[in-house]
Amino acid sequence: MSDWPLNLAGFESAARDRLPQMVYDYYAGGALDEITLRANRDAYDEIALRYRVLVDVSRRSLATGIFGRSLETPILFAPTAFHRLACEEGEMATVRAAKELGTLMVLSSLSTVPMEQVIAEYEHVWFQLYVYRDRGLTRELVARAEAAGAAAIVLTVDAQIWGRRERDVRNQFHLPQGISVANALPGGYGDMPEREGDSGLAAYVNSLFDPALSWEDIAWLKSVTSLPVLLKGIVHPDDARLAVEHGADGVMVSNHGGRQLDTACATIRALPDVVAAVEGRAPVFVDGGIRRGTDVVKALAYGASAVFVGRPVLWGLAVGGDAGIVAAIRSLQHELDVALALCGAATPAQVTADILAPW
Numbered sequence: 311m312s313d314w315p316l317n318l319a320g321f322e323s324a325a326r327d328r329l330p331q332m333v334y335d336y337y338a339g340g341a342l343d344e345i346t347l348r349a350n351r352d353a354y355d356e357i358a359l360r361y362r363v364l365v366d367v368s369r370r371s372l373a374t375g376i377f378g379r380s381l382e383t384p385i386l387f388a389p390t391a392f393h394r395l396a397c398e399e400g401e402m403a404t405v406r407a408a409k410e411l412g413t414l415m416v417l418s419s420l421s422t423v424p425m426e427q428v429i430a431e432y433e434h435v436w437f438q439l440y441v442y443r444d445r446g447l448t449r450e451l452v453a454r455a456e457a458a459g460a461a462a463i464v465l466t467v468d469a470q471i472w473g474r475r476e477r478d479v480r481n482q483f484h485l486p487q488g489i490s491v492a493n494a495l496p497g498g499y500g501d502m503p504e505r506e507g508d509s510g511l512a513a514y515v516n517s518l519f520d521p522a523l524s525w526e527d528i529a530w531l532k533s534v535t536s537l538p539v540l541l542k543g544i545v546h547p548d549d550a551r552l553a554v555e556h557g558a559d560g561v562m563v564s565n566h567g568g569r570q571l572d573t574a575c576a577t578i579r580a581l582p583d584v585v586a587a588v589e590g591r592a593p594v595f596v597d598g599g600i601r602r603g604t605d606v607v608k609a610l611a612y613g614a615s616a617v618f619v620g621r622p623v624l625w626g627l628a629v630g631g632d633a634g635i636v637a638a639i640r641s642l643q644h645e646l647d648v649a650l651a652l653c654g655a656a657t658p659a660q661v662t663a664d665i666l667a668p669w
């Protein structure tokens with residue numbers, strides 16, 4: 311099909327036309343004044359590319375290795391909740407797209423399809439964990455993910471208390487009939503009731519997730535799984551150092567796509583200090599506001615092993631199910647291929663920080 315939108319902005323506007331307002335706002339929105347949401351994106355435009363020339367780029371590859379496994383691209387799927395709000399098949403469509411692209415999908419704890427079904431579909435699925443106050447349920451989620459074949463656990467550390475998302479409060483965001491938190495059904499936490507004058511999701515999270523989570527719990531998590539454990543939501547270099555010291559196998563620089571702490575720094579600004587603090591002891595990833603191939607080049611140049619995209623996957627899903635995601639992410643990959651080549655790099659690993667400059 312050749313009439314897909316031209317770029318990710320086009321996918322977002324097509325998705326907006328298709329989705330109910332409550333769902334579009336939930337996907338698109340951020341916390342409070344959405345300053346961080348905008349800054350994540352805008353910060354990329356503040357970095358110029360001081361490209362290199364006369365490098366043979368006739369043979370190029372986007373192939374990327376992570377934890378000894380080979381992926382076809384450094385553009386990976388960040389965990390996002392509730393895919394059945396965008397498309398009937400929900401996370402099953404997303405995982406099929408990840409497989410088609412040869413990339414990796416992080417499956418959210420808040421999946422609307424049971425994790426076993428999604429993970430069984432593809433070898434490169436990581437499971438994103440929210441820690442419930444009920445540690446028995448949490449432990450069971452980790453055990454189920456491991457038994458199902460997930461390749462890593464991603465612990466989200468920036469959401470102990472839910473960020474205030476005014477769009478969701480205004481819309482009294484809730485899950486429609488027939489859609490539930492499918493992973494938590496055995497624990498009785500599958501439903502997210504509508505709350506008068508509030509976001510149903512904020513009420514769900516604030517009553518069930520554990521705000522007491524602390525560094526000691528990383529050892530606990532590592533003790534209940536043999537999978538690599540990554541920490542997602544780090545922006546401070548001291549936290550990056552602590553993450554590695556507590557045994558994290560990877561660090562994801564993220565501010566939850568601007569949905570948690572508004573005025574949190576743009577992730578691409580946080581990345582260089584985190585990379586320096588980690589000192590090569592673990593891979594570092596980044597997400598937030600990546601919408602153009604040149605954004606990916608900048609993240610790789612600062613030392614990210616790969617990048618994650620959140621909303622672009624949802625826009626593709628809303629526009630055309632798995633085929634829509636493949637088309638959306640291919641448009642970004644195409645831009646990345648061109649940008650890398652024009653920077654004088656034939657592979658992601660060849661990009662270095664010296665090509666980044668102020669305007």
Ligand SMILES: Cc1cc2nc3c(=O)[nH]c(=O)nc-3n(C[C@H](O)[C@H](O)[C@H](O)COP(=O)(O)O)c2cc1C
Nearest residue numbers: 337388389390391418466566567598599619620621
């Ligand atoms: C609709 C939506 C739902 C999300 N759900 C989760 C989630 O369940 N777990 C999580 O760790 N992060 C979640 N995130 C954050 C993403 O993993 C990621 O950090 C963010 O979307 C990256 O920014 P981008 O959307 O600008 O690419 C969500 C983001 C969005 C937009």
